[in-house]
Amino acid sequence: MKGRGVILGNLRGREAAALVVDGVLEDLAVSQGEGPVIGAIYRVTVDRQMKGQGGVFVRMPDGERGFLRQVSGLRPGQSLLVQVTGHADGAKATPVSARILFKSRHAIVTPDAPGLNISRAIRDEDEQARLRALAEEVMQGADPSFGLILRSAAEAAEDDEIAADIAAMRELAEAVMADDAGQPELLVDGPSPHELAWRDWAHPAPDDWAEGIDAFASHGVEEMIDALLSPEARLPGGGSMVIEPTRAFIAVDVNTGNDTSPAAGLKANIAAARDLPRQLRLRGLGGQVIVDFAPFPKKDRHILEQSLRAAFRADATESTLAGWTPLGNFELQRKRDRQPLTEALA
Numbered sequence: 001m002k003g004r005g006v007i008l009g010n011l012r013g014r015e016a017a018a019l020v021v022d023g024v025l026e027d028l029a030v031s032q033g034e035g036p037v038i039g040a041i042y043r044v045t046v047d048r049q050m051k052g053q054g055g056v057f058v059r060m061p062d063g064e065r066g067f068l069r070q071v072s073g074l075r076p077g078q079s080l081l082v083q084v085t086g087h088a089d090g091a092k093a094t095p096v097s098a099r100i101l102f103k104s105r106h107a108i109v110t111p112d113a114p115g116l117n118i119s120r121a122i123r124d125e126d127e128q129a130r131l132r133a134l135a136e137e138v139m140q141g142a143d144p145s146f147g148l149i150l151r152s153a154a155e156a157a158e159d160d161e162i163a164a165d166i167a168a169m170r171e172l173a174e175a176v177m178a179d180d181a182g183q184p185e186l187l188v189d190g191p192s193p194h195e196l197a198w199r200d201w202a203h204p205a206p207d208d209w210a211e212g213i214d215a216f217a218s219h220g221v222e223e224m225i226d227a228l229l230s231p232e233a234r235l236p237g238g239g240s241m242v243i244e245p246t247r248a249f250i251a252v253d254v255n256t257g258n259d260t261s262p263a264a265g266l267k268a269n270i271a272a273a274r275d276l277p278r279q280l281r282l283r284g285l286g287g288q289v290i291v292d293f294a295p296f297p298k299k300d301r302h303i304l305e306q307s308l309r310a311a312f313r314a315d316a317t318e319s320t321l322a323g324w325t326p327l328g329n330f331e332l333q334r335k336r337d338r339q340p341l342t343e344a345l346a
Contacts (some may be wrong), residue, residue, distance in 0.1 A: 003207030017197035029193035037190030121292030265296030286336030
């Protein structure tokens with residue numbers, strides 16, 4: 001598939017969506033099994049503080065537990081609105097946040113974060129002025145604590161479409177934020193894979209949308225996903241990296257393959273650095289990541305670091321590059337923002 005394509009279909013009985021750019025799988029969404037869906041909004045009850053962990057447990061419906069990294073201003077038994085921000089690892093509590101976002105294709109309404117912001121990807125001053133005027137008109141009379149972010153997909157979109165999006169998110173936010181008293185309850189479910197694709201993959205505009213029971217098979221997506229179920233990821237130039245999750249961290253081992261030239265190590269390492277964010281994203285992996293790069297001259301570390309930082313800067317998921325360990329490995333931390341692919345397809 002040439003260009004940017006969005007494929008909506010089913011994967012082993014689960015709803016799924018794939019983003020393919022010039023024949024390369026760039027993103028993948030698969031419906032979760034059990035447990036809270038990322039992006040869902042709940043009314044919860046504050047449970048107990050966890051001394052030394054900087055947060056509190058909260059009670060969710062159906063016996064689920066959440067963990068909120070906030071302590072000040074909270075008391076046991078208090079009702080609170082939270083949003084699911086990550087995937088619960090094993091038997092751990094679901095990560096939640098009191099900073100709630102009401103997100104749609106063109107707009108994000110931000111309670112308790114006032115102000116109007118326009119995506120930095122929209123650089124045309126006339127377009128910025130058009131969007132600002134439109135947003136101010138639709139948000140007139142809204143709760144002054146509500147903020148608004150206009151997303152990059154709003155660029156060149158029709159006024160009526162953008163206004164409807166803003167109005168819908170404002171109305172939803174007003175209704176939900178006023179419903180903060182009572183027992184634990186799911187108030188807004190998280191997006192399905194098809195909804196997420198429509199919402200978050202709209203910019204740049206896809207060249208092709210494909211939908212159907214056999215869409216994944218006919219566009220080669222099933223083969224791409226099968227490759228992700230193997231620990232080994234092939235790299236351009238003949239190298240490879242092996243990605244293996246453990247209970248404590250994710251281990252990544254980079255190999256040069258058959259190329260034994262002096263430049264082979266740095267070449268394979270740069271290829272791995274460029275592809276690592278995509279591999280972690282597609283495999284649904286997060287947490288502590290330790291990379292054992294192929295042997296290469298220590299004087300070239302800055303070159304590899306530049307490739308790593310550029311690759312993770314372009315990735316939407318929050319990551320922290322900690323740097324080199326005393327034993328010469330590279331350590332980083334990536335937010336757990338989705339269910340691991342192996343669990344989703346289990």
